Amino acid sequence: MLLQHERIWITGAQGQVGSAFARMLDTTELDVLLTDRDEVDITNMDEVRAYVEMNRPDVIINCAGICGIAFCEENSDLAYKVNAIGARNLSVAARSVHAEMVQISTDDIFDGRAEEPYNEFSVPTPVSVYGKSKLAGEEFVKTIAPRYLIIRSSWVYGNGDNFVTRLLKSAETQKVIRVQENQMGSPTSAKELAKVIYRLLEKDAYGLYHAVCGGMCSRYEFARRIMELAGKNTEIAAGDEDMENGRPSYAVLDNLMLRLDGIELPVSWETALDEYMKNALKEWG
Ligand SMILES: NC(=O)c1ccc[n+]([C@@H]2O[C@H](COP(=O)([O-])OP(=O)(O)OC[C@H]3O[C@@H](n4cnc5c(N)ncnc54)[C@H](OP(=O)(O)O)[C@@H]3O)[C@@H](O)[C@H]2O)c1
Secondary structure (H helix, E strand, O other): OOOOOOEEEEEOOOOHHHHHHHHHHOOOOOEEEEEOOOOOOOOOHHHHHHHHHHHOOOEEEEOOOOOOHHHHHHOHHHHHHHHHHHHHHHHHHHHHOOOEEEEEEEHHHOOOOOOOOEOOOOOOOOOOHHHHHHHHHHHHHHHHOOOEEEEEEOOEEOOOOOHHHHHHHHHHHOOEEEEEOOOEEOOEEHHHHHHHHHHHHHOOOOEEEEOOOEOOEEHHHHHHHHHHHHOOOOEEEEEOOOOOOOOOOEOOEOOHHHHHOOOOOOOEHHHHHHHHHHHHHHHHO
């Protein structure tokens, strides 16, 4: 349960998920600590230890990560350093001050060959360096932090670089954009994911949870809906490759544990996208 004045440390606080969660906590009485790479590099055990000893958080939310699939393939050591060793360092620090450790993870820990949604009991078989490094991060959290939450999400878009913003940027210069039709997922706004993180903390939940918006669609459908909401005429053409940038072709997660624990589910991907686009279009003018 989140208590008033409890101290919450968010790493990767300027990222999509970190900033969405920080915004959510704005109206609470919680004592929120926000850091990014410049303040605390999570790969540096000494920095992490010193920060935790000085600030003694009750909860550590690790929203830091290296997420680009291609970037991780090219920078494998760095991917493991941030996504796995970073999670290990924070778990060690959480253990030393009896804090709860919250790790954000991904559908990329699965190989994307399934034909039905992956739930929390499906066996992970990552194929990319990104997926392997994130799974290694999960393992560290599970084995080191005595009190932990691992929350896997998918196709996240928020305040930052993501599929929605990249597509709209491409639409400024291209008349036709090709997007995979056979890549399936559940687009999830960082805001909906932040709400789930909050609900899980409020309920004192522990363990592994999937948290994605309701329903599923192909990248192609997702792209068409984005263009429609943005009022753009750019044509979205169906592509025919299996993978887009090495992402699993079937990335649909089932929120089984949220359902079993009776925790409010995120809204549908269409509703979340409508809300995001309305706000984004206002902000972008
Ligand atoms: N985006 C998705 O589709 C998605 C889907 C499922 C799960 N996730 C997971 O959700 C988490 C957050 O993702 P996101 O989309 O919010 O990513 P993001 O926008 O790229 O944010 C990641 C943040 O981590 C920071 N960071 C990187 N290396 C660091 C280090 N060594 N020490 C401290 N901070 C560091 C980054 O800072 P810089 O900007 O300085 O690098 C950035 O602020 C990640 O763990 C990711 O694996 C993401």
